[in-house]
Amino acid sequence: MKSRFNLRPFIKINEENKIPLIGHIAFGIIDRGTNLIQVRPSTHCPLSCIFCSTDAGPCSRRRMAEYVVEPGWLVSWFNQLAEYKGVWDIEAHIDTVGDPLVYRHLPSLIRQLHMNPRVKVISIQTHGALLSEKIIDCLEEAGLSRINLSIDSLDPNLAKYLSGTPWYDIEKVKQLAEYIVQCTKIDLLLAPVWVPSINDKDIPEIIEFALNIGAGKHWPPLGIQKYIPHKFGRKPRRVRPLSWRRFYKALRTWERKYGIKLVLRPEDFNIYKVKPLPPVFKINEKVVAEIVGRGWMKGEWIARAKNRTITIVDVPFSNPPIGRKIRVKIIQNKHNIYLARLYPKPW
Ligand code: SF4
Structure with missing residues (x-):
């Protein structure tokens, strides 16, 4: 089968082929030893961001296949892991190596995760290109707690350039960000990727935008991400990544200027260590x-x-x-x- 956004084949993962949902970085569930469980239902993305660490989207050069997991199969694995964790405040974080809004079963997945009494928070990470008011209402009704929205520039042309996508409409995404804050119970966190020398001046503008619209009702309003080149990701030309020192120094300067918290810790999201699943294979086995x-x-x-x-x-x-x-x-x-x-x- 061919994927919707490009000519790569895609593989459906379900109860019939019983491909295990623990073990792969790109699909299934990931436990990094805390009360946050990463949920990865699909690898597709409609965008081709120039800094994408997972080389996603139509312009991908390295990907040979995409994966889509059926929600029932995914939730059965999630529930087993949640039971093993044994705590009552799990965050199910749908973050994917693409954009979760491509996944057509997203409301159903959220609804099923919400039914697990051990789950307290359900969040997604998206660039928002496929959002609409109707979809937001649907996600709210399903039980979504927070949207981590990556807006990398408020300038329409620069936003198109950064997303590698001529149809990416930042004005529409901004309106929908306001809609999330003003018309729903879903919390909003803006999570721009700071790509030095390309969107330096845009980061303070995004901070001001987040504060103006009232993002961050229960959690911090912003989670600024540092651009990090990855071996198999896309790397914009002539961009030298910031050192962590310079990155945190800038965040602290903006913290003082705007009076908000920008250097975030797991505790800001009530994330704490919980027994990890033990590995089933040893190195060199x-x-x-x-x-x-x-x-x-x-x-x-x-x-x-x-x-x-x-x-x-x-x-x-x-x-x-x-x-x-x-x-x-x-x-x-x-x-x-x-x-x-x-x-x-x-x-
Ligand atoms: S950064 Fe996110 S939205 Fe952009 S291409 Fe990669 S996966 Fe897609």
């Missing part, structure tokens, strides 16, 4: 895994073993022999996200 599909990036396949998905990297063949069992060696297991290589090496 040899594992027999069943190939289940194409990998997300070039040179990757995905496989399953011990109810976890494993990304096999550096594969010198393009078409995965689905259903075949192969031996792999685990090379990464942090946060139950597994990378492996074929073992022995086929070359």
Whole structure:
């Protein structure tokens, strides 16, 4: 099947193919040892931001496949993890390696997450390109608590440039930001990505905009993000990333100027440590895994073993022999996200 936004194939993940929802960075759920559980239902994105760390959207060069997870399958995995965590104030954070508004089951997913009594907060991370008043109302009715909205410039031309998308309409997104604050119970946090030398002057303007419209009813109104070049992400030309020192220095200056908190900590969102899921594979462990599909990036396949998905990297063949069992060696297991290589090496 071909994806809606480009010609990459997309893989549906559901109860039929039973691809495990723990183990992959791009889909399923991720536990980093706190009361926040990341929920990743889809990898699609309609934009092609020039700084995108996950190389998402129509202009992607490295992605070889996109994934979409059925909500029932996703929620069953989420509920098991929530039960294991055992606390009653879990935040389900739908953050994806694309934009969650592309996911057509989003209201249903939120509704089902909301039904879990252990969930206290449901938040999403979006650039807002696909928002409308109707969708916002629908998300509110489903039980959404907060939208983290990435607005990187208030200037229409610069916003189009940064999003890599000529139809991206920042005026519409601004109006919808106001609508969220004034007409719904959903809280709004503006989360611009500061790309030095490109949107330096826009960050104070975004701070003023957030304060003017009254963002941040229960949580901080802003979460300014530092541009960080990633190995497989897009990197704007001639941009030198800020050092953390300079970044925090600027945030502290703006904190004093505007009288708000910009240097954020997990406690600002009531995020605290909760027992993590233990890893099921050790580094260097040899594992027999069943190939289940194409990998997300070039040179990757995905496989399953011990109810976890494993990304096999550096594969010198393009078409995965689905259903075949192969031996792999685990090379990464942090946060139950597994990378492996074929073992022995086929070359
Ligand atoms: S930064 Fe976000 S909205 Fe922009 S292309 Fe990447 S995933 Fe999509």
